[in-house]
Amino acid sequence: MENVIIVGSGPAGHTAAIYTARANLKPLMFEGMMAGGIAPGGQLTTTTEIENFPGFPEGVSGPVLMERMREQSVKHGARIETETVVRVDLSRRPFRVMTDSGREVEAGALIIASGATARRMNIPGEEKFWQRGISACAVCDGALPLFRNKVLVVVGGGDSAIEEACHLSKYASKVILMHRRDVLRASKAMQDRVTANPVIAVMWHTVPVEAYGDKFLGGLRVKDVVTGALTELPCGGLFYAIGHAPNTGFLDGQLDLDEAGYIRTVPGTTHTSAAGVFACGDVQDTKYRQAVLAAGSGCMAALDAERYLNDHQHV
Ligand code: FAD
Numbered sequence: 051m052e053n054v055i056i057v058g059s060g061p062a063g064h065t066a067a068i069y070t071a072r073a074n075l076k077p078l079m080f081e082g083m084m085a086g087g088i089a090p091g092g093q094l095t096t097t098t099e100i101e102n103f104p105g106f107p108e109g110v111s112g113p114v115l116m117e118r119m120r121e122q123s124v125k126h127g128a129r130i131e132t133e134t135v136v137r138v139d140l141s142r143r144p145f146r147v148m149t150d151s152g153r154e155v156e157a158g159a160l161i162i163a164s165g166a167t168a169r170r171m172n173i174p175g176e177e178k179f180w181q182r183g184i185s186a187c188a189v190c191d192g193a194l195p196l197f198r199n200k201v202l203v204v205v206g207g208g209d210s211a212i213e214e215a216c217h218l219s220k221y222a223s224k225v226i227l228m229h230r231r232d233v234l235r236a237s238k239a240m241q242d243r244v245t246a247n248p249v250i251a252v253m254w255h256t257v258p259v260e261a262y263g264d265k266f267l268g269g270l271r272v273k274d275v276v277t278g279a280l281t282e283l284p285c286g287g288l289f290y291a292i293g294h295a296p297n298t299g300f301l302d303g304q305l306d307l308d309e310a311g312y313i314r315t316v317p318g319t320t321h322t323s324a325a326g327v328f329a330c331g332d333v334q335d336t337k338y339r340q341a342v343l344a345a346g347s348g349c350m351a352a353l354d355a356e357r358y359l360n361d362h363q364h365v
Pocket residue numbers: 057058059060061062063080081082083084085086087088089090091092093094096097099100101102103133134135136163164165166167210213297300330331332333339340341342344
């Protein structure tokens with residue numbers, strides 16, 4: 051019987067681990083094994099430089115930041131298992147948590163910090179060319195020889211799309227930022243990076259509708275969403291940067307979720323619709339989705355869980 055189990059290992063999960071460990075709750079974290087296609091450590095392991103996490107005026111690499119958080123969790127006594135939670139039973143107390151190794155553990159409180167996963171468009175040809183020219187992580191895959199000196203397409207108009215386009219511009223002959231509208235969603239600072247980069251061109255109100263090629267991606271059929279016109283765009287890479295879906299499937303409808311599948315929390319707290327279950331980070335954040343906020347809400351979840359366990363004399 052555990053006091054508290056933490057599901058997920060991004061900035062939210064690790065901050066919750068550090069706080070609950072320092073509160074002597076001996077937390078158990080399931081960090082996931084490529085859960086939602088993401089390595090332990092979460093989304094920041096797929097990026098390069100983080101410039102906006104306080105405490106690093108010179109910037110810090112995403113994987114390094116997450117490794118440091120993990121070390122800090124372990125240092126304070128959190129136990130971490132590289133397993134993915136596949137099912138939970140919230141209908142009884144203590145809660146039951148089942149993982150992909152067949153393990154079943156009981157806990158007095160749960161902290162859900164399972165984050166979010168990159169979306170794909172599932173266009174015809176996508177399965178065939180997945181990892182043969184199509185990817186959802188430029189930082190992970192962009193440096194591969196497959197993409198060198200090619201025309202590369204990034205789909206999306208948010209901060210991720212621009213970050214990915216800038217990263218790819220180091221390897222590509224040309225990067226096309228393909229956006230379905232004529233206004234970018236990205237912050238002004240990120241938009242300025244596009245303007246300043248001669249390798250990047252923006253293709254407005256356009257979406258890919260089919261991928262073609264031989265063994266590897268050779269091009270895209272693209273649609274102008276205003277005129278409906280279809281054209282062919284020869285290219286060697288397609289990178290999706292169209293946002294993320296929350297990793298909440300393992301909850302199997304046992305918590306109140308919003309229309310997009312994000313966990314609903316009581317405003318200003320990490321309380322969910324089930325007493326004793328707390329949610330933090332991107333899995334409950336549809337608006338801000340930033341590492342520092344994920345960490346902040348991980349702290350809130352730890353304090354909320356500690357209070358709950360004290361009130362219910364579980365410790
Ligand atoms: P995540 O980071 O999503 O981590 C969740 C973890 O839980 C994952 O490892 C996942 O595998 C695991 N998991 C999922 N389901 C399960 C399960 N069932 N069992 C066990 N484990 C599970 N934010 C910034 O502030 N600054 C930036 O510069 C910045 N750059 C970014 C660049 C990119 C490319 C992306 C995609 C995001 C960026 N963000 C940035 C946003 C930031 O990464 C997220 O806000 C933050 O990582 C969210 O943290 P989290 O702890 O909620 O979850």
